[in-house]
Amino acid sequence: MINAAGAAGFAFALTGILTGETLAPALAGLVAAQAARALAGWGTSRVAARHALRVKTRLRREALSVALGRGRGDASSVGEAAGAVVDEIESLDGYFSLFQPAALDARIGPLVIAGAVVLASPVSAAILLATLVPFAAIMALAGGAAGAEATRQFEALARLSGHFVDRVRALPVVLAFQAEARETARVAQAAQEVSQRTLGVLRIAFISTAALEFFAALAVALVAVYCGFSLLGLLPFKVPESLDFRHAFFALALAPEFYAPLRRLAAAYHEKQLGEAAAARLRPLLAGGPPAPITPLGLDAAPEVRLRDLTLRFGDLVIGPLDAVAPAGALTALVGPTGSGKSSVLAAILGLSPLEAGSVEVGPLRLADTGGFAGLAAWAGQAPAFLPGTITENLMAAAPSVTAEAALAMADRVGLTPALARRDLAADTRLDERGSGLSGGERRRLALARALLKPAPLLLLDEPTADLDPVAEAEIVALIRAAARGRTIIVATHSEVLAAAADHVVRLP
Structure with missing residues (x-):
């Protein structure tokens, strides 16, 4: 209708020129119609852009949640x-x-x-x-x-x-x-x-x-x-x-x-x-929707971890079936030859590896009901990942409520003080995602300190003593033993020293 009003104004104005009639009403209608048309176009574009932004934001949030919730076994x-x-x-x-x-x-x-x-x-x-x-x-x-x-x-x-x-x-x-x-x-x-x-x-x-x-x-x-x-x-x-x-x-x-x-x-x-x-x-x-929320577990007691007929499949590789128990508040060592599936079992406990069969239970909770136990577990893997930031920021990443002083004290307990002293910026040294600038042993120590800082009742460690000399290994074993008080700790390891210090040993074939 705005276009029709503009066309009518234009037609009447042109006719008025030819016949000598007054042009003021026609020109006023033409100007008003064009102004209304411009305003309507601007308003439509603005409303449509806001609607598109809302839809994209919602979809991106859902898609990112699904992508981040995928297991490690997802191809x-x-x-x-x-x-x-x-x-x-x-x-x-x-x-x-x-x-x-x-x-x-x-x-x-x-x-x-x-x-x-x-x-x-x-x-x-x-x-x-x-x-x-x-x-x-x-x-x-x-x-x-x-x-x-x-x-x-x-x-x-x-x-x-x-x-x-x-x-x-x-x-x-x-x-x-x-x-x-x-x-x-x-x-x-x-x-x-x-x-x-x-x-x-x-x-x-x-x-x-x-x-x-x-x-x-x-x-x-x-x-x-x-x-x-x-x-x-x-x-x-x-x-x-x-x-x-x-x-x-x-x-x-x-x-x-x-x-x-x-x-x-x-x-x-x-x-x-x-x-x-x-x-x-x-x-x-998006068909499966976002991953199921993780049910929180109270931090007042260390839970028992039980694996019932646990079977994992990675292509032609099958791990299990495995029946095992990690007693509450104890240090349990998973030992076995390379390729036996120690790291995969830890990933399955976290909910990061899809189960072929069986179940994982942490305290009164089942993995199938919660979707994963990452929320109540602290984790240090073989290849630690870091946030782009300082060493202090990486230490505090899993426990934002701790102070910088407490984070540096934990770094000292895991033996990082000499490494920090050799750097001009000490704990303010910036790292990239791979921890470039740190040795393999230093990266593992940093990951271990970060895991120990998290107030979680379940602590999962993957080869925490690798790349360490015998003296450093003994220090880390003693630290892990001390951390076992009030926590359930499961360690995947090749170290006989760490296995000997464990309260319970699960051997994988």
């Missing part, structure tokens, strides 16, 4: 999960902020414009409505082709993201085996595939847009020819109307506006295909 690429959380959810922005408003406008706008044109020229309105048939057919054909290409583009982009992120994570291995050239070629090949898929999507978009513009221009031209010949009395057939200049110009001025919503829809149709392709790829990720 999905970390890079593909990152691509889903970042790129594919971002592709939904155009669907909600551009396509949905354009689709609503395209369903209502042409009918409103045609209704306004009917008041001035029913024949012109019939011409406009008749040209919608090929327009809709082209949009349907182009939409199907663009959707298929968009899906293939997302698949290629996911492969590129997964390959790139996973190779960055494994960069030390790539460099160690001098595989830089081979991996660079693979990344380049994946990037080339993404480029080709993107060009395919753009090619369809350009062709469909050209065809749609052709029919839109043809419709406007037919209305212009009809109105012009009608005014000149040169129509070769009779029509049930008689046009004057004001009505003819009103119909002609609204003809481009009839197709304006459809043009905006065509321009945003690519966003629809991208959004639907992204939604189809996100649906399996």
